[in-house]
């Protein structure tokens with residue numbers, strides 16, 4: 095007998111038939127003698143609809159009220175599922191964030207979980223009830239409803255699994271696991287049996303389609319193994335787990351990409367203390383996140399400085415820098431929106447030399463120009479022209495033999 099936390103995403107509870115599919119899956123495990131805590135998202139599209147409604151009544155909706163509204167999406171699904179269990183003859187009870195005593199800070203819309211008191215859930219489990227818990231929502235000590243950011247139900251599930259010391263945490267979604275790269279781009283993409291927390295975090299944009307990034311951070315911190323799998327078939331998915339020794343044998347485990355990037359270059363910037371601070375402080379103040387930064391020293395006490403930002407921040411960032419260029423005495427500001435970042439990721443890089451060099455030569459064979467490079471211990475990223483993204487992914491996938499297990 096085990097304590098199992100399962101989470102089902104929006105498409106898995108998108109209509110009554112699908113909720114019934116969830117119920118049948120849960121019951122199978124319940125009848126085998128397990129305790130079940132089922133965390134749910136809102137029905138697919140509902141959170142978006144609620145946000146849309148809010149914007150029809152207010153240009154910038156009050157954050158507290160927006161959370162009260164958004165939390166209703168998950169209230170609908172947990173109550174429906176519990177009702178369904180009860181009508182099928184299985185005892186069940188639903189808990190909202192405050193009833194599950196999932197305590198967060200006060201940051202509406204992006205609240206962080208601080209504590210969970212699981213007594214009430216435990217008592218229900220002791221009474222052999224199936225427990226359904228509303229994902230995505232929490233409760234502050236001052237008595238307000240909060241939400242955890244888009245995709246936050248994943249984090250609710252991982253946090254509950256940690257607090258309950260569950261035997262397993264299964265995240266059911268509409269994809270059947272984590273792939274070596276985007277299968278819609280590369281037909282040879284392969285489902286990974288397992289991936290380490292750190293690799294999953296580096297997969298960023300790719301991984302985020304499968305799990306909320308924060309849930310992976312949480313899982314890493316509390317060492318909760320996550321099984322990501324599909325709610326539409328019985329196949330094993332991908333285990334997201336603590337790094338294991340044999341993972342280092344594989345050079346590259348995945349290829350991620352991000353087309354949502356733009357590059358800004360300031361040329362002939364005076365090379366003296368304080369200039370970088372001048373350039374990046376106003377960006378931080380405007381809430382713009384800078385990704386890669388490269389500075390090249392030129393002759394004559396001048397440098398060129400290039401950085402990338404996410405496309406939605408591009409116009410704002412460019413405005414800031416154009417206004418700043420005169421003040422700091424830069425020659426000009428150049429920019430390019432049609433770029434993409436392609437990254438190879440793998441814990442094996444730590445123990446193998448030459449991985450970056452191989453990436454560069456694979457890209458050069460296709461005549462793909464690399465305009466920026468950044469590396470971390472387990473990732474090498476190259477900025478290239480956006481139109482070569484798909485090609486780059488395919489040739490890298492072949493070169494690093496990601497199709498082979």
Ligand code: ASP
Nearest residue numbers: 135141230244245246247
């Ligand atoms: N319903 C929320 C969202 O759409 C939370 C979730 O599904 O995880 O972002």
Ligand code: MG
Nearest residue numbers: 103245304306
């Ligand atoms: Mg999700």
